Amino acid sequence: xxxPDYGRAFTLWRxxxxxxxxxxxxxxxxxxxxxxLPRANFLHYLRQDYxxxxxxxxxxxxxxxxxxxxxxxxxxxxTVQALVHHEMPLHVQICAAEGIDAQALEATTEAPANLAYTxxxxxxxxxxxxxxxxxxxxxCVMGYGEIGARLKGAGGPYSDxxxxxxxxxxxxxxxxxxxxxxxxxxxxxxPDWASLPxxxxxxxxxxxxxxLEVGFWQMGLEGV
Numbered sequence: 359x360x361x362p363d364y365g366r367a368f369t370l371w372r373x374x375x376x377x378x379x380x381x382x383x384x385x386x387x388x389x390x391x392x393x394x395l396p397r398a399n400f401l402h403y404l405r406q407d408y409x410x411x412x413x414x415x416x417x418x419x420x421x422x423x424x425x426x427x428x429x430x431x432x433x434x435x436x437t438v439q440a441l442v443h444h445e446m447p448l449h450v451q452i453c454a455a456e457g458i459d460a461q462a463l464e465a466t467t468e469a470p471a472n473l474a475y476t477x478x479x480x481x482x483x484x485x486x487x488x489x490x491x492x493x494x495x496x497x498c499v500m501g502y503g504e505i506g507a508r509l510k511g512a513g514g515p516y517s518d519x520x521x522x523x524x525x526x527x528x529x530x531x532x533x534x535x536x537x538x539x540x541x542x543x544x545x546x547x548x549p550d551w552a553s554l555p556x557x558x559x560x561x562x563x564x565x566x567x568x569x570l571e572v573g574f575w576q577m578g579l580e581g582v
Contacts, residue, residue, distance in 0.1 A: 362507050362529070364500045365536025367543055370552060371496065371564040381497070381568050382505050384575040393514025396581075400516065401456055403578030405466040408449040410574070413476035415441040417483055417495060424488040426545060433538045437499075440531055448522055471577040475570040482563060489546060489556075492539045493563035497571050503532035 363369065372378050386403070389395035415438050422434035453463050468476075482494035506523025522528060543551040551557050 361504055362500075362532065363536075364503065364532045365540045366552070367539045367557075367560075368496055368500050368536050370557075371493070371561050372500070374561050375497075375565040375568045377565070377568050377572050378501075381571045381575070382501055382508075384572060384579070386575040386579040387505055387509070389579070390516045390520065391509045391512045391514075393512070393516060395516065397456075397515075399578055399581045400519075401453065401458065402581050404449055404453060405458065405463060406469050406472050406574075406577065408446060408453075408463055409466050409468050410472055410476055411441055411446050411449070413480060414495070414498065415446075417476075417479050417491065420480070420483040421488060421491050421495070424483065424491060426488065426542075430488065430538065430542060433534060437531065437535065440527075444527070445522070448518075452518065469577050469582065471570075471573045475567070475574055478570055479567065486563075487546075488542055489560055490563055492535075492542060493560040494567045496535065496539060496564055497567045499535050500532050501568070501571060503529055 361372070386395065386399075390400075418434050418437045418441065422431050422438070425431040425434060450460055450463060454460070479491075479494045483491040502523045506520060506525070506528060509520045510524035512520055543557070547554055547556060
């Protein structure tokens with residue numbers, strides 16, 4: 359199937375990112391699709407992803423603070439809402455069913471690959487502007503959406519995880535974030551934003567975050 363259309367900027371960044379396929383078709387992802395990923399590896403990933411999402415929600419809260427318009431603030435705050443009231447509770451639910459209670463989940467030690475990725479995203483927001491932060495956040499949001507859309511209906515032991523990202527609610531979030539980014543670029547850089555050097559610089563941020571996503575999957579695959 360063709361990749362979902364989550365907006366012009368995302369498409370341009372994705373097509374230029376050298377490791378996009380290494381990220382969205384990583385062996386960890388393929389093992390989820392086949393259903394033969396060892397459960398211990400999945401739970402290790404899930405615990406790390408819970409920690410990641412804590413920082414990811416903070417980054418989106420920072421995006422609200424860096425916003426120029428009410429629409430940007432609303433989109434950023436809606437994403438925080440989705441993360442803390444939908445995606446993170448799913449992690450709590452799955453881990454609880456495996457005997458990992460909320461207290462143990464909160465006490466998870468952050469892996470080096472997780473530290474590298476989350477701090478990169480947060481630093482993009484602290485040292486840069488709203489666009490820098492969006493470029494660093496986009497690979498995770500839309501990458502999971504693209505993975506979910508491709509794996510939809512695969513079934514197997516990881517179907518709950520797959521259907522979360524394949525579902526209408528998450529896919530709508532990807533489209534909303536894509537529109538947010540396109541609008542933010544036009545608002546700040548004008549209608550010809552795609553031809554400007556600034557857009558190329560943002561593409562490098564996107565590519566770096568994509569590379570860190572590959573490392574995150576590898577951490578899950580290796581269980582360390």
